Amino acid sequence: MGEAIINTAIASLRKDPNRRGELADEDFYGRRVEILKEMENGWSYIRTQYGYPGYTESRNLITEERKVGDWERAFKKLVISPFADILEAPSVRGVKIITLCKGALLSVLEAADLQGYVKIGLSDGETGFIKEGFLSEYKTGYTMEKEEELRYDIIQAACSYMGCQYRWGGKSPLGLDCSGLTFMAYQLNGITIYRDASIKEGYPVKAIPKDRKKPGDLLFFGGHVAIYLGEEKYLHSTARNGSDGVVINSLNPEDFLYREDLARRLEEVGSIFC
Numbered sequence: 001m002g003e004a005i006i007n008t009a010i011a012s013l014r015k016d017p018n019r020r021g022e023l024a025d026e027d028f029y030g031r032r033v034e035i036l037k038e039m040e041n042g043w044s045y046i047r048t049q050y051g052y053p054g055y056t057e058s059r060n061l062i063t064e065e066r067k068v069g070d071w072e073r074a075f076k077k078l079v080i081s082p083f084a085d086i087l088e089a090p091s092v093r094g095v096k097i098i099t100l101c102k103g104a105l106l107s108v109l110e111a112a113d114l115q116g117y118v119k120i121g122l123s124d125g126e127t128g129f130i131k132e133g134f135l136s137e138y139k140t141g142y143t144m145e146k147e148e149e150l151r152y153d154i155i156q157a158a159c160s161y162m163g164c165q166y167r168w169g170g171k172s173p174l175g176l177d178c179s180g181l182t183f184m185a186y187q188l189n190g191i192t193i194y195r196d197a198s199i200k201e202g203y204p205v206k207a208i209p210k211d212r213k214k215p216g217d218l219l220f221f222g223g224h225v226a227i228y229l230g231e232e233k234y235l236h237s238t239a240r241n242g243s244d245g246v247v248i249n250s251l252n253p254e255d256f257l258y259r260e261d262l263a264r265r266l267e268e269v270g271s272i273f274c
Contacts, residue, residue, distance in 0.1 A: 004061040013054025017043035023169030030105030074107035080136035082173040086128040090117035139190025151216030158185035166239040181237040197225040205270040221265040
């Protein structure tokens with residue numbers, strides 16, 4: 001039916017077209033989606049750029065063709081801070097327009113001033129200001145030329161969510177599930193992997209022998225996924241009592257971080273570096 005731009009900080013994608021529907025995924029401000037069907041109750045059935053479908057409230061979307069086109073052509077940067085206020089004026093006293101989170105996209109209109117404020121464009125055509133340090137390069141692709149550097153960047157992106165709570169279907173600093181964490185660690189580096197905890201044809205992660213795992217690869221435990229850190233340790237988002245979010249655990253039985261239940265369930269290792 002057409003394309004749209006997300007116009008809210010975090011757009012919930014639900015399995016049913018109502019607020020009590022199970023949360024399937026989240027997508028962020030400034031991200032493009034495809035509208036598959038418009039419902040009569042104020043909801044739209046959409047598909048994200050990475051192929052994930054769900055229902056979101058229609059008010060979360062900008063559908064005007066001109067605005068969508070302008071946004072697609074705009075030079076954009078990525079919000080990398082966990083949370084960032086967009087202000088009406090380049091001042092700490094500026095009125096807040098909206099608070100965005102890591103993963104959002106903004107159009108950059110002018111270079112930073114002496115106080116570090118960048119003039120940005122919003123997806124609805126309005127303008128505002130944000131601190132330069134809250135923005136990073138918006139990567140839409142990747143190269144294998146510097147494999148070790150890319151592995152390091154993936155791990156750093158994942159570690160930036162340390163301490164965030166577990167949230168089924170989430171992938172923001174307010175809460176993430178296991179595949180939300182792994183997806184964001186890769187997406188922030190310009191790599192689109194499958195959103196769920198499995199290896200799927202058509203995405204860059206491929207199965208490799210378990211003994212060839214390296215930092216930045218993915219560990220699949222049958223319905224659960226983690227990022228391998230090296231030295232038998234891994235980072236994941238877990239709802240296990242006492243962890244309740246993004247933590248580090250180990251495959252080594254001699255390590256106090258060892259989780260026997262997951263070590264026994266390790267089914268395969270996935271990597272884009274193969």
